[in-house]
Amino acid sequence: MFDLLAMTLSGDVVTEPAGQTEMLDWQWRGEGILELSPRQPCEAAVVISAGIHGNETAPIELLNQLVSELLSGERQLRVRLLVLLGNPPSMCINKRFVEADMNRMFGGRHARYTPNDESRRAQELEQVMALFYRSATAAGTTQRYHYDLHTAIRGSKHVRFGLLPLQARPKSEAMLAWLNAAGLDALVHHRSPGGTFTHFSSDVFQADSCTLELGKALPFGSNDHAQFTGIRRALETLVSDEPLPVREAPAPLVHYCVVQDVIRSREDFELFVPADALNFTAFSKGFVIAQETGKTYKVEADEEVVLFPNPNVALGLRAGLMLVKM
Numbered sequence: 001m002f003d004l005l006a007m008t009l010s011g012d013v014v015t016e017p018a019g020q021t022e023m024l025d026w027q028w029r030g031e032g033i034l035e036l037s038p039r040q041p042c043e044a045a046v047v048i049s050a051g052i053h054g055n056e057t058a059p060i061e062l063l064n065q066l067v068s069e070l071l072s073g074e075r076q077l078r079v080r081l082l083v084l085l086g087n088p089p090s091m092c093i094n095k096r097f098v099e100a101d102m103n104r105m106f107g108g109r110h111a112r113y114t115p116n117d118e119s120r121r122a123q124e125l126e127q128v129m130a131l132f133y134r135s136a137t138a139a140g141t142t143q144r145y146h147y148d149l150h151t152a153i154r155g156s157k158h159v160r161f162g163l164l165p166l167q168a169r170p171k172s173e174a175m176l177a178w179l180n181a182a183g184l185d186a187l188v189h190h191r192s193p194g195g196t197f198t199h200f201s202s203d204v205f206q207a208d209s210c211t212l213e214l215g216k217a218l219p220f221g222s223n224d225h226a227q228f229t230g231i232r233r234a235l236e237t238l239v240s241d242e243p244l245p246v247r248e249a250p251a252p253l254v255h256y257c258v259v260q261d262v263i264r265s266r267e268d269f270e271l272f273v274p275a276d277a278l279n280f281t282a283f284s285k286g287f288v289i290a291q292e293t294g295k296t297y298k299v300e301a302d303e304e305v306v307l308f309p310n311p312n313v314a315l316g317l318r319a320g321l322m323l324v325k326m
């Protein structure tokens with residue numbers, strides 16, 4: 001069985017960088033980067049990435065399984081597909097990153113860093129994505145999708161959720177229907193641009209892009225994949241161009257928009273969100289979320305919920321998001 005994850009983690013030089021099965025052609029485009037093309041014409045160019053943060057293993061395992069099914073012929077490929085395992089060195093050490101958070105570097109922001117493995121990788125992923133979408137368009141595809149799979153550091157009141165990058169054009173109905181069918185519990189709408197991979201793909205290539213969060217980060221082999229059946233099923237229908245699955249979720253999808261990006265810009269930054277607070281915990285108007293010299297972040301709406309609170313980020317990066325229900 002073809003094991004993309006094992007090949008990527010081994011770091012072995014790939015001696016046969018291209019091949020074919022009865023139904024598709026594949027090309028190894030670089031470490032952890034695999035392109036799959038069906039023989040018949042198709043409409044969609046799909047990028048699925050995971051492991052942009054190396055310790056977020058559930059989606060890496062899920063994506064690896066999907067690739068194996070496509071290559072074994074168990075599952076039909078009816079889109080052009082680029083699969084990316086984002087940060088192999090950090091996957092090897094089960095850490096979010098080695099030197100710096102790669103999901104803040106896209107859209108050329110990598111050039112602002114003293115060159116390191118992550119800044120070089122972010123640039124490589126941008127180039128590979130550009131080449132992929134361009135060649136897929138030349139081959140006749142008309143739709144572009146990008147799903148970037150993550151898991152959260154903390155537990156969350158909504159276990160499965162998505163983050164939609166800011167974009168001027170309306171969100172695609174097809175993507176919103178897919179996200180709903182995938183059984184997500186919540187969708188978060190960004191209101192400012194960022195250095196995330198999905199902001200880059202949406203902004204530069206007009207892809208229908210979404211960051212998907214699948215539970216809490218755990219080591220390889222410790223994930224409860226039963227929690228992600230809906231997302232797995234939705235990804236299967238996406239790559240096989242099948243009808244959407246029926247949504248299975250305890251409650252309707254809740255939409256939030258970001259009202260505050262909490263940025264740590266000074267050494268004396270302090271975050272007042274309790275260490276054990278789950279993502280989507282609500283705080284009332286007036287609560288001081290964070291403080292640093294010259295800046296206090298307070299809850300301004302009657303109620304705001306917190307997402308990704310993390311005081312340990314590098315200076316200049318986001319230490320949390322505050323959201324309100326839409």
Ligand SMILES: O=C(O)CCC(=O)N[C@@H](CCC(=O)O)C(=O)O
Binds near residue numbers: 152310
């Ligand atoms: O749990 C956390 O603090 C972070 C989980 C994670 O990596 N989330 C992504 C979200 C990207 C987006 O906003 O689209 C990230 O922070 O990079």
Ligand SMILES: [Zn+2]
Binds near residue numbers: 052056150151
């Ligand atoms: Zn992540």
